[in-house]
Amino acid sequence: MKLPAPHPNELIYSTVARAGVYFGLVSPKQLLDEVFADRKVIATLDLPSHLQSIVGLLSGTGLYDLETLVYKHTLFPLYAPFVPEHIRQKAIKRMSDRADGAVHLMLGVATSRIKSVRTFRFCPICMERQLHTYGEYYWQRDWFLPELPVCPEHGCLIDTSIHLDEHRHQFVPLNPACFTTKTSNKYVANDLPLALAAAELLEQPAQQSPTFAQWTHFYHEIATESGCGRGKQVDHEKILNLVCSRFDIRYLENKGLLKQSQSNSFWLRSIFRKHRKSFSFFEHLIVWQALVPALSVSEIFIKVRRYAPETVLKKSQSSVDNAISISDECRMYRQKWEALVLQHGVKPARHQATGGSLYAWLYRHDRDWLLTFNEQQKRPLKTVNNRVDWHLRDRQLVRHLIRIHLLSENHPVHQRMSATWLLNQLPHKNSVAKKLHKLPLTHQFLVRYAESVTEYQLRRISQFIVESREKHMEIRRWSLFRNVGLSEQRITPDTMKILDSLTYL
Ligand SMILES: [Zn+2]
Structure with a gap:
């Protein structure tokens, strides 16, 4: 059995699917057994979990640790820089093992307007190149940019009728012969520059997330620099006009970005105020392209990281502020969640009729409180869970x-x-x-x-002999020693006996 190494920009999902083809495993359950030793794993395109199993299966290559897989073969880098550092780290940790949807929640994918792509799609031009370079097809991660149905390199993308949800435990390989209905995907010209920027985000190396304070400074400064400042304030109307003149209004409306534009909590206003929550990568990209189109994504991160990471509030001070500033709405949500958790426990509470939406609301608006509260509730149970089977x-x-x-x-x-x-x-x-x-x-x-040492030496030696035979090379004892990394001193007596019995050496 062999897990193929992922190709550049290939989704882990796709590597697992190819593995299924390699092993000739027809049953999806069998593939889950082989790769994860767990039949409950859900096949996830964008932010997969159970990656530790994959790291283990690729360990022979010495090339793939958890962080490399997460940053080079999932859509994680689209979300990572925009969530606080502790969330980024927690999410990576969850991706290594069972995540139960937590990663999507943490990164705001589950609750945000920006939804993961749920149908398969591909770029025929990229595919030609794949076939030419690697002799096979695979799912490329930049075909699955949320909200951007376009190949960043070639524009076109073809939609298939295959929906991810119909194959929850199945890893579907990219095989054009299997897609009967294809519809040409229409994209709008505005998608392309955004997709290019998103592809640049995907290329960013793993690094610490900027803090909310750094984002706050950055947005304040670019507002001032683009002439949208009003003293120390920001002129939100001017910014909206700037964004609308860069992207056409209908485009923004289609993407749901102009909803509640008159409300005080409109995202385009909030992003220029003190950051208290994360914004989606799509919202960030829209503003960057409208206000600082000359800066590349990397340049933007350099700029953001130059600001002081924290405007430190003393802990007692911030909790007083928090107590004063929580709204009635927030208080109501907290009370309902508390009641539900006290009755059922944290995990089951999420599966109650109203539990899921309460949790999601609190996660979005009152995350620190929610996580602290849940943690406190879990503690007494821990001793019970520690019992290992x-x-x-x-x-x-x-x-x-x-x-x-x-x-x-x-x-x-x-x-x-x-x-x-x-x-x-x-x-x-x-x-x-x-x-x-x-x-x-x-x-x-x-x-x-x-x-044993002897077994190891003999394995290396026989490997070398087989390879040399295949290449029709003459085998000499000195070249064997050099290639296998052996010396007269290190060789064990048993290995030596066998070598001496090989008459051609
Ligand atoms: Zn392409």
């Missing part, structure tokens, strides 16, 4: 080890696959090493399959 874990770990072992057959590991090396590939590796006495199957596996 060792038998279950043992079986999961062994399955994981078998996968690593199978993977190594097609994807040779360069180090010796010692017991320590194998343990290091596992989730919860530290506790596993300490609790081996509770994990008989895992223990057995390590005893049986961990490579």
